Amino acid sequence: MQSNQLTEQGQLRHFLTIEGLKKPMLTEIMDRAEQFSGITQRQVKKVPLLRGKTIINLFFENSTRTRSTFELAAKRLSADVMNFNISTSATSKGESLLDTLHNLEAMHTDMFVVRHDQSGAAEFIAQHVAPHVSVINAGDGCHAHPTQAMLDMFTIRRHKPEFHNLRVAIVGDILHSRVARSQIQALSILGVGEIRVIGPQTLLPRDCQTLGVHVYHDMDQGLKDVDVVIMLRLQLERMKGALIPSAREYYRCYGLSPEKLRLAKPDAIVMHPGPINRGVEIASAVADGPQSVILEQVTHGIAIRMAVMSMALGAQQQETDT
Amino acid sequence: MKIRISNGRVIDPASQLDNGLDVFIDDSKIVAIAEQMSDFHADMTIDASGMIVCPGLVDLSARLREPGQEHTATIHSETLAAAAGGITTLCVPPDTDPVIDTAAVVELIEDRAKKAGRTMVLTIGALTQKLQGELLAEMAALKAAGCIGVSNGLSVIKNSVVLKRAMEYAASLDLTVFINPADPWLQSGGCVHEGTVSTRLGLAGIPESAETIAVSRDLILIEQTGVRAHFHSLSSGKAVRLIREAQSRGLPVTADVSAHHLHLCEHDLGNYDSLSHVLPPLRSLRDREQLQQGLREGVINAISSHHQPLDNDAKLGPFAETQPGISGLETLLPLTMKLVEDDELPLIDALAAITCRPAEILGLEAGQLKVGSLADICIIDPESQFECQPRQFLSAGKNSPFSGWLFSHQVCHTLFEGKLVYQRN
Numbered sequence: 001m002q003s004n005q006l007t008e009q010g011q012l013r014h015f016l017t018i019e020g021l022k023k024p025m026l027t028e029i030m031d032r033a034e035q036f037s038g039i040t041q042r043q044v045k046k047v048p049l050l051r052g053k054t055i056i057n058l059f060f061e062n063s064t065r066t067r068s069t070f071e072l073a074a075k076r077l078s079a080d081v082m083n084f085n086i087s088t089s090a091t092s093k094g095e096s097l098l099d100t101l102h103n104l105e106a107m108h109t110d111m112f113v114v115r116h117d118q119s120g121a122a123e124f125i126a127q128h129v130a131p132h133v134s135v136i137n138a139g140d141g142c143h144a145h146p147t148q149a150m151l152d153m154f155t156i157r158r159h160k161p162e163f164h165n166l167r168v169a170i171v172g173d174i175l176h177s178r179v180a181r182s183q184i185q186a187l188s189i190l191g192v193g194e195i196r197v198i199g200p201q202t203l204l205p206r207d208c209q210t211l212g213v214h215v216y217h218d219m220d221q222g223l224k225d226v227d228v229v230i231m232l233r234l235q236l237e238r239m240k241g242a243l244i245p246s247a248r249e250y251y252r253c254y255g256l257s258p259e260k261l262r263l264a265k266p267d268a269i270v271m272h273p274g275p276i277n278r279g280v281e282i283a284s285a286v287a288d289g290p291q292s293v294i295l296e297q298v299t300h301g302i303a304i305r306m307a308v309m310s311m312a313l314g315a316q317q318q319e320t321d322t
Numbered sequence: 323m324k325i326r327i328s329n330g331r332v333i334d335p336a337s338q339l340d341n342g343l344d345v346f347i348d349d350s351k352i353v354a355i356a357e358q359m360s361d362f363h364a365d366m367t368i369d370a371s372g373m374i375v376c377p378g379l380v381d382l383s384a385r386l387r388e389p390g391q392e393h394t395a396t397i398h399s400e401t402l403a404a405a406a407g408g409i410t411t412l413c414v415p416p417d418t419d420p421v422i423d424t425a426a427v428v429e430l431i432e433d434r435a436k437k438a439g440r441t442m443v444l445t446i447g448a449l450t451q452k453l454q455g456e457l458l459a460e461m462a463a464l465k466a467a468g469c470i471g472v473s474n475g476l477s478v479i480k481n482s483v484v485l486k487r488a489m490e491y492a493a494s495l496d497l498t499v500f501i502n503p504a505d506p507w508l509q510s511g512g513c514v515h516e517g518t519v520s521t522r523l524g525l526a527g528i529p530e531s532a533e534t535i536a537v538s539r540d541l542i543l544i545e546q547t548g549v550r551a552h553f554h555s556l557s558s559g560k561a562v563r564l565i566r567e568a569q570s571r572g573l574p575v576t577a578d579v580s581a582h583h584l585h586l587c588e589h590d591l592g593n594y595d596s597l598s599h600v601l602p603p604l605r606s607l608r609d610r611e612q613l614q615q616g617l618r619e620g621v622i623n624a625i626s627s628h629h630q631p632l633d634n635d636a637k638l639g640p641f642a643e644t645q646p647g648i649s650g651l652e653t654l655l656p657l658t659m660k661l662v663e664d665d666e667l668p669l670i671d672a673l674a675a676i677t678c679r680p681a682e683i684l685g686l687e688a689g690q691l692k693v694g695s696l697a698d699i700c701i702i703d704p705e706s707q708f709e710c711q712p713r714q715f716l717s718a719g720k721n722s723p724f725s726g727w728l729f730s731h732q733v734c735h736t737l738f739e740g741k742l743v744y745q746r747n
Contacts, residue, residue: 120525120640
C-alpha cells in the first residue's frame, strides 16, 4: 500500500513527507528555490513552467499563510489554481474524502495541494489519485509538513550554510507538531551536528529520542550554545487537555525572552513557522528583533513551493512523454 | 447418517490423544474412535489420509453484526465463514444493536443461528443495561435464556461501584464475567500503540497503561467479589504479568489473546495501513514476545479470532478515521498453526488453545473428541501451501491485514453435530 513519492527514475512525483528522501533531493529543492527566488525580485514575477496545468488547493483545515503562498507559487509558475476550503463539517455531511477527491479529479486536475487535520491523509489521497496526478502535502494532522520544513532548511542555509557544524533547538509542542517532525527529519538528512528538542514531557511524543534528537526539559540548558532556535506555536486549546497549566506558566518555562535568547550563540537565528502567539511562546522583542528571520521564512515559502511544484509536475511530464 | 473418518491423525488435546485412528459418527454423535468398528456401515467415508482430525474450534469472541448491522455482515454470512475456518462453537459479545440485554435478543440470535445450522452460536449477555455502565442487566433472565456469561463489551464501566456490584451479582448467579480491559480516559482519542511508531507517524497513541490500569482495577474487584472472570484480547506484556501474578495467587481468572496480536506488532502499520487498525492496538515487538510467552506458560489460556467484519468503506480514509477491527474467523486456525511452524508452540498445545481450553473457560464439553459427545470435528490438511486472500473470504468482512501471507494448514472438512458443514473445493 505504500505510495512511493518518487518515480522509478528517482524524481519527485508526490511530496508527502521528508522521511526517506536523500540529501541530494533536499539540496536540489533548495537550489531550485534559490533560482526561483530571483524571479520574485523581478518586475514581472512569472515564469511559464506550468502553463496549462491545473492545481487545486484542497484545504480541509483552515490556513491563511500556507494556502496563499501555495497559491502565489502556483500563479508565478503560470498554473491555473482553484481553492477548495472544505470544512470538516461539509465532508461529514456524507460525502467521503474519496468522493470529494474523485469529483475534483474529474475536472482534469494535475496536482492537489492537500491540508487535512488527520495524520496520513495526504498519503491516503496519494494512494487513490489517478496515475498522472501529483499530491503535495501542505500539512497532515501531527504527521508532516514537508514544504514548511524545506523553507526552514532554505532559511537556515542562507544564514548558516555549513549544516554539519550546527546545533539546532526546537522548542515547544513537539507532540502535536507536524512541522517539528518534518524539520527533525530534514535536519538529520542534511547532517546537522546536533538536534535538540525542548519542552515539558506532556508536549513531547513517547520515545522522542528515537527521532534522533536530544531531549531537554529545561530551556536554559537546551538553548546553551545553539545556532538556530526554532519556536513552535502553542495551540491555546492545549490547556484543556491538562497538558500545561496556563499560558503564563508556559511562557515562564518555555517562552523565548531576550534573556533566554542570550544563552544561545550570539549570532543565533530565531525561527517560527507562524502564526506567532506573542507573549506565549515568544516575546515581541525577540520576534521583531535583529536575530529573528521569521518574515524571511514566509518569503522563502513561495520559492520553495515553486520548486517542489515544478519538480513534481516536471517528473510527471517526463513520465508521460516517455 | 453414519460417517467414518478414516486414516487420519486423530489429535484430541483434552485427552492428549495423538494417534492414527478412525472416527465413527452416528447421527450427531461420535460413537467410536478406533481402528475398526464392527457392524458400522458408513453412509459416507471421509478419507483423511495425511490429515489432522481434531475437535471443531471454539472461539471466545466473534462479532457477527446481526442484529443491527446487517449491511456489514449477517449470522448467515459469518457462520459460513466460521465453518470454513473449522469453528464449530463461537461466542457473540453483547454489543449488538439492540444490545443483548433481554431474552428476546438472545432468542433472535439463537433462532437465526439454528436456521443457519453451521456452528454453535453462544451469546454473552450484557452486564449493564444497554451497556451504559449504570444499571445492572437482568442477568438471571439472560442466563435462563441461554447466555453463557456476561460482559460489558467494548464499553468500559467507569463507575467502580457499578462494576463491583455487577461482579457480585454475576458471582451469585455463577456467571463468568468477560472483560475487555481498557481505561476509558487513557484510550480515548488514541488509535495506535503509544511508542516509536505513533511518534513517527504523528498518530494519537494508547499507552499500555490503558490496559494495565484496567486489568489491575478489575483484578482487585475480582478478588473482592470472588467472581470468575475472563480477560479478552490482552495486548501488552505487562498485562500478562498481572494475570500471571493473579493466577498464582489462586484468583479464578483466565485470559485470551487474539491471533493477530500473536503475529503483528506496531511496525506492521507501515504507512498508515488501516487494515492493521485494531483495538486494543498492536503493540511493540517485546509485547508480542511476551504474549507468546504467556501462551506457552498457560497464563493465556486461549487464542480467539476477535472477529470484527467491516465493509470496505470502513477502512477507506485517513488512519484515525477508519474503524478498528480485523475479520478473523478464517485465519484463526492458520495463524495458530503458524506458531507451530515457527516453533513457538507444540502442536497439541496450539490445538488446545483453540479447542478444549476455551471450551473449559465456557464450562462446556465442546472442543474435544470423545465417544458419546457431539461430533464437532475439524479436518486439517497440514501440507497445503496456500496464500491468504481476504477477497476470497466467505465472511462479509474482507478486512484482513494478512493478505499475501503464506499458510500451510488449511481446513478441508468441518463437521458440526455430525453434519458436514464445510468442504474445501
